[in-house]
Amino acid sequence: MTALRIANKPELLARTLTMLSETVERYDLFADQMEVVNNPQAAEIFRWLEQKQRERTQVVQDLSEGLALPHIPPWDYHWDDAINIEVPGHASAHYMMTPYHTLTLAIDVEQSAADLFDNIERDTELPEVRKLAHGFAREANAFCDYLKQKREHYPLPQAGWDEDEDPPQFLE
Structure with a gap:
């Protein structure tokens, strides 16, 4: 993972809001697709x-109230959709995925976010950024643990779970 240098608290909040907003949008998209x-x-x-x-x-957003958050162009966010760093990639969902897979995807996202915030906490010299990153990492790790517990209620899919004798066809 590329080191991400955060200049100040508003920058960390801006980046975090964008990451969370994109995750909301992606989960909404995946839910629509599954429906x-x-x-x-x-x-x-x-x-x-x-x-x-x-x-x-x-x-x-509540933590950001009263702060002037910087605009950060999307190309400066340093996450790679293809490897699902903090936001689930478009190719992460499969139309036959089970609840186990769905929760595993979310666990990967949360672990990735926790790792990002751990790295920010470790790499910053700014106490307010360190404290905030620590809190975000702790929260992501706690949610990751909760998702793992929730996943235990679903069976591990058997090999071949994604085999479909009549897969969807795309019209040209």
Whole structure:
């Protein structure tokens, strides 16, 4: 993971808000996709994840109140959609995914976010950024642990879970 140097508290809050907002949008998109392909279990979990991320976004918005947050161009965010650093990539969902897969995807996202905030905490010399990053990492780790417990209620998918003898066809 590339080191991310944070200049100040408003920059960390701006980056965090963008990351959370993109995650909300992605979970909403995945839920819509799962509804279209008639996968209600995965859709329900994505909707739940979307709501949790909305709540977390509100907390960061509250922390940002009264601060002038910088505009950071999207190309300066330093996360790579292809490897799912902090936001679930577009290719992360499969139309036949099970609740186990859905929660595993969310666990990966939370672990990635926790790692990012741990790195920011370790690399900064600014006490207010260190404290905030520590709190964000702790919260991401706690949610990751909760998701792991929740995933235990679902069976581990068997090999071949994604085999479909009549896969969807795309019209040209």
